[in-house]
Amino acid sequence: MIRELRELIASSRMANISASNSDIQAGTHTAEEEQLDRVPQLVERAKRGDRDAFAELYRLHHARIFRMARLHLGDLGDGAEDAVAETFLRAWAALPRYRDTGAPFVAWLFGIARHVVLDELARGRRVMPREELPEGTKGWTVDDRLTLAQAIERLPAAQRRVVELKYLAGMKNAEVASALGKSEGAINAMQWRALGTLKEILEER
Amino acid sequence: MNRHLEEDLERWEAGLAPLAELEEHHPGPEVHDLTELHHQLTALGLEATPGPERGWQRLSARLPEPHPGIILLRPTEPKHRHVLTRRRVAVLGLAAALTLTGGLAAADVLPGPAQDAVANVAGHLGLDFPHSADAPDQTSHGQEVSSVAHSTPEVGCDKGQAISEVASSFAQNHRHGDPEPIPCDKAEAAGGHAHHAGPGSGNGVGPAAGATHASDSGLNHRGSHGPPA
Numbered sequence: 024m025i026r027e028l029r030e031l032i033a034s035s036r037m038a039n040i041s042a043s044n045s046d047i048q049a050g051t052h053t054a055e056e057e058q059l060d061r062v063p064q065l066v067e068r069a070k071r072g073d074r075d076a077f078a079e080l081y082r083l084h085h086a087r088i089f090r091m092a093r094l095h096l097g098d099l100g101d102g103a104e105d106a107v108a109e110t111f112l113r114a115w116a117a118l119p120r121y122r123d124t125g126a127p128f129v130a131w132l133f134g135i136a137r138h139v140v141l142d143e144l145a146r147g148r149r150v151m152p153r154e155e156l157p158e159g160t161k162g163w164t165v166d167d168r169l170t171l172a173q174a175i176e177r178l179p180a181a182q183r184r185v186v187e188l189k190y191l192a193g194m195k196n197a198e199v200a201s202a203l204g205k206s207e208g209a210i211n212a213m214q215w216r217a218l219g220t221l222k223e224i225l226e227e228r
Numbered sequence: 229m230n231r232h233l234e235e236d237l238e239r240w241e242a243g244l245a246p247l248a249e250l251e252e253h254h255p256g257p258e259v260h261d262l263t264e265l266h267h268q269l270t271a272l273g274l275e276a277t278p279g280p281e282r283g284w285q286r287l288s289a290r291l292p293e294p295h296p297g298i299i300l301l302r303p304t305e306p307k308h309r310h311v312l313t314r315r316r317v318a319v320l321g322l323a324a325a326l327t328l329t330g331g332l333a334a335a336d337v338l339p340g341p342a343q344d345a346v347a348n349v350a351g352h353l354g355l356d357f358p359h360s361a362d363a364p365d366q367t368s369h370g371q372e373v374s375s376v377a378h379s380t381p382e383v384g385c386d387k388g389q390a391i392s393e394v395a396s397s398f399a400q401n402h403r404h405g406d407p408e409p410i411p412c413d414k415a416e417a418a419g420g421h422a423h424h425a426g427p428g429s430g431n432g433v434g435p436a437a438g439a440t441h442a443s444d445s446g447l448n449h450r451g452s453h454g455p456p457a
Contacts, residue, residue: 085280108287190269219229
């Protein structure tokens with residue numbers, strides 16, 4: 024099983040991933056972080072019915088929600104895009120009840136997106152991806168992605184949330200800690216524990 | 229996974245420890261597998277996605293406005309209809325309340341302060357509603373009649389007449405025209421027949437009969453059917 028995992032990992036290794044993790048993170052989110060600073064103001068305006076502010080929130084968070092939906096639903100047709108639209112429709116309806124608890128807004132959106140994805144999966148809308156992979160996933164096979172998505176689904180809820188918020192929503196551990204009401208140290212530990220569990224799930228397959 | 233490995237992986241992720249150091253501290257494939265999985269997932273979060281504009285164009289056409297929560301719960305048209313219905317109900321309710329209050333006030337059955345308040349307002353509107361002070365005190369009037377019936381020294385027709393006078397005092401206040409003939413005088417003029425009435429008619433001069441005589445028509449009736457002179 025471990026050999027299969029190694030093969031899976033080896034097959035999915037990306038050319039631009041070096042041994043140093045900081046190479047990936049450095050400079051990637053800087054511009055986005057500047058934009059995300061405006062999120063609380065945009066949320067307040069959107070709560071008052073400002074569609075322009077909501078459009079801005081959509082543009083800022085579209086990619087993260089899309090990636091999450093695509094991972095779980097596949098990429099054929101408009102499945103992921105429809106899930107994103109449904110997520111933001113529900114968010115628009117629920118926005119007047121949104122309360123800023125200090126956690127990143129994207130964590131709230133991810134909570135909605137998760138329900139949308141589960142609804143879609145319950146309707147049997149999961150698409151077995153057989154089309155080209157998105158740009159930036161050289162070395163992956165479509166089955167690898169599906170296997171990984173299914174493995175993430177099988178994680179314990181708390182670990183799955185850490186993985187989704189950290190890797191798919193692109194949140195820092197401190198932000199994940201704020202969103203889940205835990206300490207940063209606890210999130211650090213949970214993250215690696217989740218990866219350990221994920222590795223075990225993948226080895227079982 | 230042991231705690232020491234978790235801490236080392238945290239240090240590696242933070243850029244504080246090279247991978248080689250971790251692999252040296254933790255021999256075997258575990259460090260390599262976990263760091264590779266970390267890279268995979270990180271790359272997953274950096275995958276290219278379609279631009280948001282097309283999606284926003286489609287979404288904005290479906291987006292209710294202006295306040296989503298309220299709009300979803302209250303469609304526009306029924307809301308307008310509901311407002312009109314509420315107004316109608318309010319107006320009808322107010323009219324009904326005023327009619328009821330006015331009716332009760334006109335019947336002079338409201339409690340004293342309420343009666344006075346309604347009478348004052350109605351007075352400003354040119355309507356003549358009685359004040360509470362105008363209303364006869366039925367309880368004390370009945371007691372007064374009863375008291376006379378039990379205490380008057382008169383007997384027979386005179387007692388009945390005395391009771392009748394008290395009982396019909398309110399009616400007399402409103403009576404116009406000639407005063408009524410006095411029954412006992414009429415009876416005496418007719419030969420004192422009234423004093424010779426049988427046991428059944430004797431009740432007619434008791435307290436109860438006196439109350440009955442409070443009716444003017446009753447007095448006239450009896451008078452008209454008295455024995456011939």
